[in-house]
Amino acid sequence: MSISRREFGVLGAAALAFRARHANAGERDVFVFGQDLPANLDPHQILDLGMTGYALNTYDNLYRYEDNPPKMQPWLAISHTSSPDGLVWDFKLRQGVKFHDGSELAADDVVYSVQRLLGIGRAPAAPFLPTLKPESVNAPDRYTVRFTLDRPYGPFFGMIPMVFIVNPRAVKPHEEAGDWGARWLASNEAGSGAYRLIPSSYLPLEHADVEKYDDHFYSWRENSQAIKKVEWRPTKVTSTRVLALLNGTIDMTDSFLPVDQVERIDKAPNAHVAKNVTMRLLVIRMNNTKPPFDNINARKCFAHAFNYTGFIEEIVKGNALRNPAPLPNNIWGYPKDVAGYDFDLAKAKEYFQKAVAEGAPMRRPIELHVQQPLEQTIQAGQLFQSDLAWIGINLKMVNDTFANMTSASAKAETTPEMWIHWVSTYYVDPDNWIGQMYDSRFHGTWKASCWYTNPSVDELLRKARSMVDQEDRAPLYEQAARLIVADSPDIWIYNMIEVCGISNRVQGFRHCPVGSGGEVRWMRLSA
Amino acid sequence: MLPFLLRRALHAVPTLFGLLIVTFLLIRIVPADPAAALAGDNATPQQIENIRHQYGFDRPILEQLVLYLGQVLRFNFGESQYSHRPVGMDIRQRLPATLELTAAALLIATGLGIPLGVIAGVYHNRWPDFLLRVISITGVAVAAFWFAIMLQLLFAMQLEWLPLRGRLGDGIVPSPDLTGSLILDSLLAGRWDVLWDALRHLVLPAVTLSLGGLATITRFTRAGVIETMQKDFVLYERAVGYPRRRLIWIYVLRNSVTAAVTQIGLLFGALIAGAVVVEAIFDWPGIGNYAVLAILTADYKVMLAVTLLIGVIYTVVNILTDLVHGLLDPRLREQL
Numbered sequence A: 001m002s003i004s005r006r007e008f009g010v011l012g013a014a015a016l017a018f019r020a021r022h023a024n025a026g027e028r029d030v031f032v033f034g035q036d037l038p039a040n041l042d043p044h045q046i047l048d049l050g051m052t053g054y055a056l057n058t059y060d061n062l063y064r065y066e067d068n069p070p071k072m073q074p075w076l077a078i079s080h081t082s083s084p085d086g087l088v089w090d091f092k093l094r095q096g097v098k099f100h101d102g103s104e105l106a107a108d109d110v111v112y113s114v115q116r117l118l119g120i121g122r123a124p125a126a127p128f129l130p131t132l133k134p135e136s137v138n139a140p141d142r143y144t145v146r147f148t149l150d151r152p153y154g155p156f157f158g159m160i161p162m163v164f165i166v167n168p169r170a171v172k173p174h175e176e177a178g179d180w181g182a183r184w185l186a187s188n189e190a191g192s193g194a195y196r197l198i199p200s201s202y203l204p205l206e207h208a209d210v211e212k213y214d215d216h217f218y219s220w221r222e223n224s225q226a227i228k229k230v231e232w233r234p235t236k237v238t239s240t241r242v243l244a245l246l247n248g249t250i251d252m253t254d255s256f257l258p259v260d261q262v263e264r265i266d267k268a269p270n271a272h273v274a275k276n277v278t279m280r281l282l283v284i285r286m287n288n289t290k291p292p293f294d295n296i297n298a299r300k301c302f303a304h305a306f307n308y309t310g311f312i313e314e315i316v317k318g319n320a321l322r323n324p325a326p327l328p329n330n331i332w333g334y335p336k337d338v339a340g341y342d343f344d345l346a347k348a349k350e351y352f353q354k355a356v357a358e359g360a361p362m363r364r365p366i367e368l369h370v371q372q373p374l375e376q377t378i379q380a381g382q383l384f385q386s387d388l389a390w391i392g393i394n395l396k397m398v399n400d401t402f403a404n405m406t407s408a409s410a411k412a413e414t415t416p417e418m419w420i421h422w423v424s425t426y427y428v429d430p431d432n433w434i435g436q437m438y439d440s441r442f443h444g445t446w447k448a449s450c451w452y453t454n455p456s457v458d459e460l461l462r463k464a465r466s467m468v469d470q471e472d473r474a475p476l477y478e479q480a481a482r483l484i485v486a487d488s489p490d491i492w493i494y495n496m497i498e499v500c501g502i503s504n505r506v507q508g509f510r511h512c513p514v515g516s517g518g519e520v521r522w523m524r525l526s527a
Numbered sequence B: 001m002l003p004f005l006l007r008r009a010l011h012a013v014p015t016l017f018g019l020l021i022v023t024f025l026l027i028r029i030v031p032a033d034p035a036a037a038l039a040g041d042n043a044t045p046q047q048i049e050n051i052r053h054q055y056g057f058d059r060p061i062l063e064q065l066v067l068y069l070g071q072v073l074r075f076n077f078g079e080s081q082y083s084h085r086p087v088g089m090d091i092r093q094r095l096p097a098t099l100e101l102t103a104a105a106l107l108i109a110t111g112l113g114i115p116l117g118v119i120a121g122v123y124h125n126r127w128p129d130f131l132l133r134v135i136s137i138t139g140v141a142v143a144a145f146w147f148a149i150m151l152q153l154l155f156a157m158q159l160e161w162l163p164l165r166g167r168l169g170d171g172i173v174p175s176p177d178l179t180g181s182l183i184l185d186s187l188l189a190g191r192w193d194v195l196w197d198a199l200r201h202l203v204l205p206a207v208t209l210s211l212g213g214l215a216t217i218t219r220f221t222r223a224g225v226i227e228t229m230q231k232d233f234v235l236y237e238r239a240v241g242y243p244r245r246r247l248i249w250i251y252v253l254r255n256s257v258t259a260a261v262t263q264i265g266l267l268f269g270a271l272i273a274g275a276v277v278v279e280a281i282f283d284w285p286g287i288g289n290y291a292v293l294a295i296l297t298a299d300y301k302v303m304l305a306v307t308l309l310i311g312v313i314y315t316v317v318n319i320l321t322d323l324v325h326g327l328l329d330p331r332l333r334e335q336l
Helices: A005-027 A049-058 A107-120 A156-162 A168-174 A238-246 A259-267 A296-304 A308-315 A345-357 A375-390 A402-408 A434-438 A455-465 A470-487 B002-029 B034-039 B045-054 B061-073 B087-122 B127-141 B144-158 B182-189 B192-229 B232-239 B244-256 B258-282 B287-296 B300-328
Strands: A030-033 A063-066 A071-074 A077-082 A088-093 A137-141 A144-148 A195-197 A208-212 A229-232 A271-286 A320-322 A366-371 A395-400 A418-423 A490-503
Touching: A049 A195, A049 A208, A063 A156, A071 A077, A071 A156, A088 A107, A088 A156, A107 A137, A107 A144, A107 A168, A238 A259, A238 A490, A238 B144, A238 B258, A259 A271, A259 A490, A271 A296, A271 A375, A296 A345, A308 A320, A308 A375, A308 A490, A366 A375, A366 A402, A375 A395, A375 A418, A395 A402, A402 A418, A402 B034, A434 A455, A434 A470, A455 A470, B002 B061, B002 B300, B034 B045, B087 B127, B087 B192, B087 B244, B087 B258, B087 B287, B087 B300, B127 B192, B144 B192, B144 B258, B182 B192, B192 B244, B192 B258, B232 B244, B244 B258, B258 B287, B258 B300, B287 B300
Parallel strands: A030 A229, A366 A395, A366 A418
Antiparallel strands: A063 A071, A077 A088, A088 A144, A137 A144, A195 A208, A208 A229, A271 A418, A271 A490, A320 A490
């Protein structure tokens, strides 16, 4: 078969038409996120990385974490006071803040928002419920909100940024059968944030667009070239996500990129990788109620058998910092003197023999549940499997989902023998990690899924939680961490360095571990 | 024909009912507790218990099953525990995207598979047959995700001819939603810009999805043609000098495609199920993608509804396949 000159010309023109059309995509003046959307759009129902990124752009909170390490900045509140006993907290509100419908944001709206959060009682309410009742929030005047706690609660102030303020005038007309408007707000928006949702653009978990809110109280004074429109276009598969960044279809990826993709972006002329130390721990959990993990020597054997340096340097290529204790090494309350466990197969073998002598069933197959589709958990499992085999332990990997594993951890008997996960930053307080992972009060939640019990640790953590001053609390967390490390209930691997692919046309990216740098109000697009 | 249709529809009811019961039990027997997933990070056991009670997850499983079946009989598939949107509405919104993708893939697989199968059969054990055998075996063996990435690298990244992902380009305003199919809607509205953009987005996912089907149809058609070519009537027609092209493409083909048609029917269901992978790679907003997200978040009502939907599609396609058999083969028509 031969192609005539005329046919060749037609084909060439068609190819150019294809290329020209594609090139137009790069001229958009919108910012496109490749990150996941939350499962719905109500900030009082969902608490995950997707929601934090979305809510920080569309809603406001009383205080807000900024930069890295995160600092609390007054936001809707201009100041706060607390009573000497730490029970009463007053927040003074900024005046003239407008919701997206133009109505003014006042103290009653904050009270409604907190009551709604507690009334719905989902994930974002969880840390408040033990100490705050809906009726204990009120508005002494139009611009003051008062919280009266049941008991002093150290993490309280650090948790305040988790409360996003919703507009009751927008939500209440949509309430059905006492649902706090949950059904409506799941697909709509009622905030005052720097961007507002274009509701018609929303398809759950697939796409959503927001546009710049010109009347935002912040007045865009630090960014005169702020981005006018932001589109969420989540990509489910890592390779597609990275290709989309490289061909200009999206401007920013998630922060869980595998190493090969990081190297690929690093070599690209039109994108780069932003690396930021964060507060996200990778932990291998051991179910301390199930043999052999009810034996301390068995746990220490496993702790010495993980190749921490090899994993951090070879598998994640240095994009993590060794973190040998149960809270991030860049937060107050971290015990600097704790060395933790090193990779030493001779010591592991020694503990293996001690455990066997004490009757621990070390030779039976042990199951490690890894998370699909998070590749790093699988790589960690494979590395662990090969080293454990050297000392005679048969580790079997089980593919699982996060939802399954969190559900299974409701009971000790259904909790996996071992599983691997991250603990991210939702509020910057040691309680977010060590407090909820090792206080036996939280047994039955996925964070406490090692089922560790130590009355001395419980006492220290509860005492720390009942105090307000950081200086008083820090030594208690340090002491608790030392005791926990000595008992070796889990295997703490690293504190993550977030690696996020960003288009070179994006300027002004500022990273904060809370929200993973997803706040767009700082950013602008270069020509 | 009508009694046949009614009989098959009645037979389908217990099948679908059984499918629903088995799926329900499988999903609810695994240790996943949707209440814990809903309660999220930091939740206390009491909160999880409250949510479990609120959603009725603490009731006996048989009671939950009966309640659910009662809902399904009223065509109420419940609501997603995350999006709070009726599952039926979500499916209505996403199904056209999957049907569009599946139909395009089936069109490619059939449009290419049958002629290639005929060529392979006619040139049995000669070089076109050897070449097509290699291609069809490769088509069956190659993993869809690998093939998809290769297509993305070549056509979206290197040549920049086709879009990498999605269903419509950013900035393209779709035509009014009448059928849910971007292609049909743009045709009805005369929006050629939308049609062109939608077709360009459809090419890579449809080609990826069609690969396995194309190989299967080619192989079944080839086998049918080889068998038919041995029949007496073909020998006779050839002997009397009947035009070869007409003989092969009308008479031989018609007598050879029965098995391939059965495969096409089964393929339609398989392609819908296979769309899960393809939709995830190309960010195609269909029910496959929806099902994957439901599995990852333990959103069990979505899982059940999608399973039932795929079951219904399989059943309907099977019935249609039997009808087509009847049209192709007069001997079978009497049994309808």
